[in-house]
Amino acid sequence: MIIGDRLREMREEKKLSQGDIEKRTGLLRCYISRVENGHTVPAIETLEKLARALEAPLYQLFYDGEEPPVLPNLPKRKSSDDIAWGSAGKDARYLNKLRRLLSKTEEEDRKLILYMAQKMAKR
Secondary structure, eight states: OOHHHHHHHHHHHTTOOHHHHHHHHOOOHHHHHHHHTTSOOOOHHHHHHHHHHTTSOGGGGTOOSSSOOOOOOOOOOOOHHHHSTTSSHHHHHHHHHHHHHHHHSOHHHHHHHHHHHHHHHHO
C-alpha cells in the first residue's frame, strides 16, 4: 500500500478537499497533492497532522481494516526490578552473601562499612 493512495482514499471518504486538509493542518495544498501522488514521503510528524485532520487514528493510515490490528504476542519487556543489579545469577548470589555477612556484623562496624561504601561510590 502506498501512503499517498491511502490518504487520498480517506480524504475522499470524508468528502474533504485538499484545501480543507490545508486549513486543518497548515500544510500547503501543493504538498498534500505531492504526498497523495507519491512524489513525496511525509515525515511521521506530518502523518500525525494528516491523521488528526482526517479525524482518524494514525494506524488507519497504514491499515485497511475496520478494527485495529491484533497485536502479536511479543515477549514481555523486563521491568526495572528484573534489570537491577543483584536480581539474578551470580550477582544475586553475591548480594545475598553480602547481606548475610552484614547482618552478622556489629552495628558500629556496619555503619563504618556503609560509610566507606558511600565515599567510594561518590568518586
